[in-house]
Amino acid sequence: MATRSNQLHIAMFPWFATGHMTPFLHLSNELAKRDHKITFLLPHKAHFQLRHLNHHPSLITFHTITVPHVEGLPLGTETASDIPIFLNHLLAIAMDKTRDQVQQTLTIIKPDFVFYDNAYWMPEIAREIGIKTVCYNVVSASSLAIALVPARKVNDSITEEELRVPPEGYPSSKVVLSGNEAKALSFISLPFGEGNITFYDRIVMAMKGSDAIGIRTTRELEGNFCDYIASQYEKQVLLTGPVLSLDDSAFEEKLEPYWADWLDGFERASVVFCAFGSQINLEKAQFQEILLGFELSGLPFIVALKAPIGCETVEEALPQGFEERVKGRGKVSRGWVQQPLMLKHSSVGCFVNHCGFGSMWESLMSDKQIVLVPHLADQVLNTKLLVGELEVAVEVERGETDGWISKESLSKAIRLVMDEGSEVGVRVKINHAKWKENGGTSVLINAYIDKFLQNLQHFSN
Numbered sequence: 001m002a003t004r005s006n007q008l009h010i011a012m013f014p015w016f017a018t019g020h021m022t023p024f025l026h027l028s029n030e031l032a033k034r035d036h037k038i039t040f041l042l043p044h045k046a047h048f049q050l051r052h053l054n055h056h057p058s059l060i061t062f063h064t065i066t067v068p069h070v071e072g073l074p075l076g077t078e079t080a081s082d083i084p085i086f087l088n089h090l091l092a093i094a095m096d097k098t099r100d101q102v103q104q105t106l107t108i109i110k111p112d113f114v115f116y117d118n119a120y121w122m123p124e125i126a127r128e129i130g131i132k133t134v135c136y137n138v139v140s141a142s143s144l145a146i147a148l149v150p151a152r153k154v155n156d157s158i159t160e161e162e163l164r165v166p167p168e169g170y171p172s173s174k175v176v177l178s179g180n181e182a183k184a185l186s187f188i189s190l191p192f193g194e195g196n197i198t199f200y201d202r203i204v205m206a207m208k209g210s211d212a213i214g215i216r217t218t219r220e221l222e223g224n225f226c227d228y229i230a231s232q233y234e235k236q237v238l239l240t241g242p243v244l245s246l247d248d249s250a251f252e253e254k255l256e257p258y259w260a261d262w263l264d265g266f267e268r269a270s271v272v273f274c275a276f277g278s279q280i281n282l283e284k285a286q287f288q289e290i291l292l293g294f295e296l297s298g299l300p301f302i303v304a305l306k307a308p309i310g311c312e313t314v315e316e317a318l319p320q321g322f323e324e325r326v327k328g329r330g331k332v333s334r335g336w337v338q339q340p341l342m343l344k345h346s347s348v349g350c351f352v353n354h355c356g357f358g359s360m361w362e363s364l365m366s367d368k369q370i371v372l373v374p375h376l377a378d379q380v381l382n383t384k385l386l387v388g389e390l391e392v393a394v395e396v397e398r399g400e401t402d403g404w405i406s407k408e409s410l411s412k413a414i415r416l417v418m419d420e421g422s423e424v425g426v427r428v429k430i431n432h433a434k435w436k437e438n439g440g441t442s443v444l445i446n447a448y449i450d451k452f453l454q455n456l457q458h459f460s461n
């Protein structure tokens with residue numbers, strides 16, 4: 001517990017995306033639990049979406065930022081959830097245009113630290129006001145290490161082949177991008193923000209300018225990648241661990257009765273739950289193929305996916321007669337579900353997900369079998385960590401030409417981990433349990449936060 005004299009005041013300014021704001025808020029909760037004060041800067045709408053996750057409102061203050069309109073974005077856009085992923089670069093321009101508002105706020109509140117990820121101009125502001133900066137990354141260390149370090153040479157004509165080659169000194173031969181996968185990295189050379197700054201330059205500047213780099217990971221999982229990042233940037237890399245509020249007894253949210261009652265009707269570990277995070281909008285045909293894969297598996301399931309491209313609602317995208325055919329054993333959610341609580345329900349036995357970094361940690365810390373369908377580059381690398389290095393999960397095979405998964409390949413992967421007596425299923429289950437014993441205990445996870453705070457205190461003196 002901090003005493004008033006060593007209480008830190010930390011401002012948080014994450015990228016305007018659920019997958020970033022949520023982990024920043026989880027970290028805020030952990031710091032507030034230890035009696036430190038937080039001012040959380042976020043767009044208006046996100047305030048309403050996230051306030052139920054604020055476990056310490058007396059110490060965590062939300063301060064809303066007005067996101068200006070940028071041509072090309074739908075009116076009212078404030079976060080990445082409001083737009084398809086290919087418009088994110090315009091949202092970055094909107095974020096850059098909030099610079100003056102952020103500067104004014106920080107000048108008034110004058111915290112000890114400001115944590116940020118995407119706002120590469122933050123160190124400049126902070127230095128003027130006299131605030132220390134932590135560039136806090138909520139993607140895996142491996143994806144930073146392969147794509148966003150000074151040793152990776154990037155220019156606007158970078159080829160897929162060049163992207164396939166990891167930067168010099170990169171510490172893994174397993175967690176790499178092969179074949180078509182490197183294509184997913186090409187976004188790093190594209191403009192992402194005001195003045196046509198590229199995504200690569202943006203993040204490298206954000207890291208270079210900081211007083212310290214923070215990463216939401218553990219040494220047990222990614223120690224070699226963290227050391228590589230520290231040596232590339234010649235800076236201290238501070239780890240927070242996964243920050244999942246595991247034992248926050250002050251805050252006991254319950255799974256909605258609609259889902260809890262339905263799940264209660266099934267046997268232990270028999271239901272497959274599927275979610276692909278906040279960013280992915282599938283093509284309608286791929287969305288339908290996935291649902292048909294669940295039907296084909298013959299197992300009970302809950303699917304929580306966003307409506308596919310070109311559809312207003314999930315409803316209108318369902319395959320014909322689908323809900324009738326799977327009645328009694330399959331449910332398709334019409335919106336956001338409480339994923340962490342779904343993963344705590346004893347009837348859920350398997351989690352099919354995209355391996356976004358949040359879902360990756362939530363699946364690792366759960367006792368569910370893990371089936372992965374990665375889309376974005378960092379998700380592909382996270383999948384390699386879980387499938388290739390830790391051997392705790394399986395990946396669904398993709399078609400070579402279109403890169404899509406088929407109903408057969410999805411159903412096969414699910415059965416591989418769920419069928420009783422399946423060799424692969426037994427192996428990943430044992431590996432997963434072993435990993436949790438060593439790298440995923442609540443003692444270890446709390447120790448990461450304590451150590452992180454000690455380091456911050458040290459910096460603030």
Ligand SMILES: O=c1ccn([C@@H]2O[C@H](COP(=O)(O)OP(=O)(O)O[C@H]3O[C@H](CO)[C@@H](O)[C@H](O)[C@H]3O)[C@@H](O)[C@H]2O)c(=O)[nH]1
Nearest residue numbers: 019138275277278279304336337338339340356357358359
């Ligand atoms: O119906 C849902 C769907 C998701 N979640 C939660 O939302 C978060 C999703 O985070 P994540 O798994 O990281 O997915 P994205 O939102 O897609 O994450 C984006 O940001 C991540 C970094 O945090 C990157 O790793 C991903 O590639 C990028 O897509 C998790 O905490 C989930 O528990 C819910 O509660 N309900």
